[in-house]
Amino acid sequence: MSPFAIKLQCYLRIAGIPYETRRPNLLKAPKGKVPYVALDGKLIGDSQCIIAALVEKYGDRVDHWLCPEQRALAQVARHALEEWGYFLGLHGRWVDPGGWEVLRPAFVRATGVPAFLMPLIRRRVVGMLHAQGAGRHAPEEIHRMGIETWSALATLLGEKPYFLGEQVSSIDAVLFAFTTAYTVFPHDSPPRQFVLGRSNLIAHRDRLQQRYFSAAS
Numbered sequence: 001m002s003p004f005a006i007k008l009q010c011y012l013r014i015a016g017i018p019y020e021t022r023r024p025n026l027l028k029a030p031k032g033k034v035p036y037v038a039l040d041g042k043l044i045g046d047s048q049c050i051i052a053a054l055v056e057k058y059g060d061r062v063d064h065w066l067c068p069e070q071r072a073l074a075q076v077a078r079h080a081l082e083e084w085g086y087f088l089g090l091h092g093r094w095v096d097p098g099g100w101e102v103l104r105p106a107f108v109r110a111t112g113v114p115a116f117l118m119p120l121i122r123r124r125v126v127g128m129l130h131a132q133g134a135g136r137h138a139p140e141e142i143h144r145m146g147i148e149t150w151s152a153l154a155t156l157l158g159e160k161p162y163f164l165g166e167q168v169s170s171i172d173a174v175l176f177a178f179t180t181a182y183t184v185f186p187h188d189s190p191p192r193q194f195v196l197g198r199s200n201l202i203a204h205r206d207r208l209q210q211r212y213f214s215a216a217s
Contacts, residue, residue, distance in 0.1 A: 001110045003086065004047040005035040007177035011051055013212040014168055015061040024111060048082075051170065062170050070164050074171035077156065077163065080149055081178045087134040088146040089182060092189050094125040095135065099187040146191030150182075154198045161207060168208075175201075176208040 012019050019037075029036045031045035039057070044050050066074065093099045100122065108115050129135030134142065153175065157163055163171045182195050183205070195201055 001107065002034050003089070003177040003181040004082075006180055007173050008035045008037075008047045008050060010173035010176050010208060010212060011047075011062065011170055012054075014170070014173060015054065015058065017054060017058060017061075026111060026113070062168070062173075065167060066164065066169060070169075073156075074164065074169060077153060077171055078174050080153065081174055085146065085149050085178055087129060087132055088142055088149070088191065089178070090125065091129055091134050091142050092187065092191070093185065094122055095129065096139070096187070096189070099185075099189075102185065102187045143190040146189075147194045150191060150195055150198070150201070154201050157200050157204060159200060162204070168211075172204070172208060176205055179205040180209075 009019075009021070024034045024036070026032060026034070028043065029045055030043045033045070035047055035050065036043055036045040037050050039050075039053055044053050063071070063074075093103045104115075104118050107113065108118065113121065126135060137145070157175070160166070162168045163175055179195060179201050182192050183202070185192070
């Protein structure tokens with residue numbers, strides 16, 4: 001349902017921080033969306049703000065080895081996915097009629113939001129996408145932009161096991177989350193087909209899935 005929730009769970013597993021998952025209550029979410037966590041009795045929203053709080057509490061267990069250039073590259077890649085790729089994916093789920101038909105019942109099951117509120121929520125998301133800019137583009141333009149973003153990320157990943165080399169970092173949690181979100185959502189699109197056709201992106205996804213989410217991990 002949310003690449004940001006997948007990202008956070010992956011980060012927690014990389015960092016070796018135990019956690020419990022619970023059904024969200026969007027009325028209690030500090031920023032009105034998932035993920036949010038209860039940490040030391042305080043509710044914190046937004047995956048990146050949560051990670052910053054975890055680093056403050058536990059120390060930097062994941063990115064401590066990065067040099068300044070690696071941190072800069074990771075930040076640019078993260079913004080490409082979270083500030084652009086996310087909205088393109090949102091368009092495919094909430095605006096595209098086929099994506100909406102898949103999303104609507106799944107969203108109700110996952111969040112407990114009453115089904116009759118879904119059209120209202122959809123109108124709000126569509127309005128937000130229009131204000132952000134992604135909603136102003138034609139579907140073929142959305143697809144082209146999505147493919148361009150994924151192509152750049154696939155090129156930067158290359159044949160390395162992880163985005164920045166031989167060692168895992170927090171940007172791998174982000175890439176894993178968005179690759180998973182794009183590929184498991186059962187509504188096809190040109191960007192989804194592009195990602196599925198890039199063996200290095202799929203190998204990266206499967207590598208983290210096996211390492212951090214398998215039964216033996």
